[in-house]
Amino acid sequence: MLTAMQVQEKADEIRMNGYALLPNVFSAEQIATILARFDVLLEEKRAKEPTNRGANRFQMHLPFEPPFADALLYENPDVLAITENLFGPDQILTYFASDTPFPGSSYQAVHLDCRLPFPEAPFGVPVYSVVLNMPLVDFTEENGPLELWPGGTHMIAQPKDLERLAAQMPSVRLLPKAGDLLLRDARVWHRGTPSNGSRSRPNLALVYSRGWFRFEGQPYRMKIPRATFAAFSPRMKAICRYCAILEADGCISDVTL
Numbered sequence: 001m002l003t004a005m006q007v008q009e010k011a012d013e014i015r016m017n018g019y020a021l022l023p024n025v026f027s028a029e030q031i032a033t034i035l036a037r038f039d040v041l042l043e044e045k046r047a048k049e050p051t052n053r054g055a056n057r058f059q060m061h062l063p064f065e066p067p068f069a070d071a072l073l074y075e076n077p078d079v080l081a082i083t084e085n086l087f088g089p090d091q092i093l094t095y096f097a098s099d100t101p102f103p104g105s106s107y108q109a110v111h112l113d114c115r116l117p118f119p120e121a122p123f124g125v126p127v128y129s130v131v132l133n134m135p136l137v138d139f140t141e142e143n144g145p146l147e148l149w150p151g152g153t154h155m156i157a158q159p160k161d162l163e164r165l166a167a168q169m170p171s172v173r174l175l176p177k178a179g180d181l182l183l184r185d186a187r188v189w190h191r192g193t194p195s196n197g198s199r200s201r202p203n204l205a206l207v208y209s210r211g212w213f214r215f216e217g218q219p220y221r222m223k224i225p226r227a228t229f230a231a232f233s234p235r236m237k238a239i240c241r242y243c244a245i246l247e248a249d250g251c252i253s254d255v256t257l
């Protein structure tokens with residue numbers, strides 16, 4: 001567990017730089033179990049659907065079930081302490097998915113993961129949405145690491161010529177290890193890079209936001225099995241209040257608290 005001072009430091013890193021790393025959260029055994037199941041699901045998807053994030057790159061929603069739905073991931077005390085420091089007590093979890101380049105993938109366009117509440121304003125507002133990434137393999141220079149533009153891109157208006165500006169600004173290619181967690185402000189400019197690795201490079205993604213923030217144009221809703229939701233802590237139930245409940249018969253219901 002992080003100390004109160006460490007939580008403050010990590011939250012401030014996100015405020016200032018746009019991201020922070022939490023090293024060694026998951027063991028090699030836990031990662032191996034998650035990766036084995038992940039590879040099966042993604043191969044099934046690849047066999048029946050075209051790529052949905054450019055050449056040899058897949059976005060895939062994850063079922064809220066083991067081994068993915070592990071409280072160490074979705075209710076991680078350090079992560080929630082950091083997001084609570086950033087957001088205040090009211091936060092929501094609305095996204096549980098993954099991004100995976102395969103060898104032969106190319107550069108993505110530089111992008112933000114959420115819209116800006118005041119797009120016309122020349123300056124940013126405090127952090128309101130954070131992506132939690134969980135690499136399932138070590139990121140290396142070869143396997144298409146995530147490239148970020150830290151140092152303030154989350155705090156400015158979204159320029160029309162994002163790609164041109166990004167080319168003039170310093171970026172970092174993050175190389176977290178499998179088992180580490182990455183927290184990044186959803187506004188930070190970023191892109192996936194080309195992979196020449198020996199296998200795919202899965203990166204799980206969860207999104208936590210202030211209670212009032214909504215992603216637009218997302219028909220997708222996280223579905224949590226009824227029994228899993230019933231076993232949640234009161235805090236986690238509130239965090240998941242905009243998710244859907246997956247009933248035993250496959251029907252979907254709204255959450256009632």
Ligand SMILES: O=C(O)CCC(=O)C(=O)O
Pocket residue numbers: 053059099100101108145146190191192193203
């Ligand atoms: O490469 C990654 O892990 C993230 C990719 C990404 O930003 C996206 O697909 O929107």
